[in-house]
Amino acid sequence: MRGLAVSLGSMHAMFKASEAVMKGSCLCGSIQYDIKGFSPGIANCHCSMCRKSSGSAYGVFGTVALEDLTWVKGGELIKEFTSSPEAKRGFCPNCGSSLYFKLLGDKTPYEIALGTLDEEPNHPVDANIFFASKPGWSASYDALPSYDTVRTQ
Ligand SMILES: [Zn+2]
Numbered sequence: 001m002r003g004l005a006v007s008l009g010s011m012h013a014m015f016k017a018s019e020a021v022m023k024g025s026c027l028c029g030s031i032q033y034d035i036k037g038f039s040p041g042i043a044n045c046h047c048s049m050c051r052k053s054s055g056s057a058y059g060v061f062g063t064v065a066l067e068d069l070t071w072v073k074g075g076e077l078i079k080e081f082t083s084s085p086e087a088k089r090g091f092c093p094n095c096g097s098s099l100y101f102k103l104l105g106d107k108t109p110y111e112i113a114l115g116t117l118d119e120e121p122n123h124p125v126d127a128n129i130f131f132a133s134k135p136g137w138s139a140s141y142d143a144l145p146s147y148d149t150v151r152t153q
């Protein structure tokens with residue numbers, strides 16, 4: 001019986017390992033989160049609000065169910081900006097990192113800003129949304145020379 005208990009224990013350990021969480025954080029590290037996984041569908045959002053909020057060509061957001069997200073550190077520090085009558089955006093007040101987009105309501109999922117993830121997500125980015133709002137200067141990656149670090153030419 002002892003052997004059985006040990007093997008069940010190790011099976012349980014293996015199962016736990018396969019449920020490994022993904023970690024994320026803001027630029028200054030004041031805020032850290034764990035997520036169990038993204039729901040299918042991670043999108044580049046080219047709307048003007050995501051552009052302003054990220055300070056970049058587009059925002060990249062992945063849906064995470066409420067029960068799959070844990071604020072490990074600094075959750076109480078998060079500031080929220082109501083960016084439209086329907087939604088708010090969370091950010092770090094210390095470093096300004098955009099953390100999430102969330103439709104108003106207690107039960108709506110988080111749309112986590114993928115740039116704050118510290119590892120690879122469990123789904124690929126699979127869509128461009130609000131593509132009609134894409135500004136002319138926002139070029140596709142394929143059309144540009146690419147450098148591993150700084151520009152050398
Ligand atoms: Zn921060």
Ligand SMILES: [Zn+2]
Nearest residue numbers: 045046047050
């Ligand atoms: Zn957007």
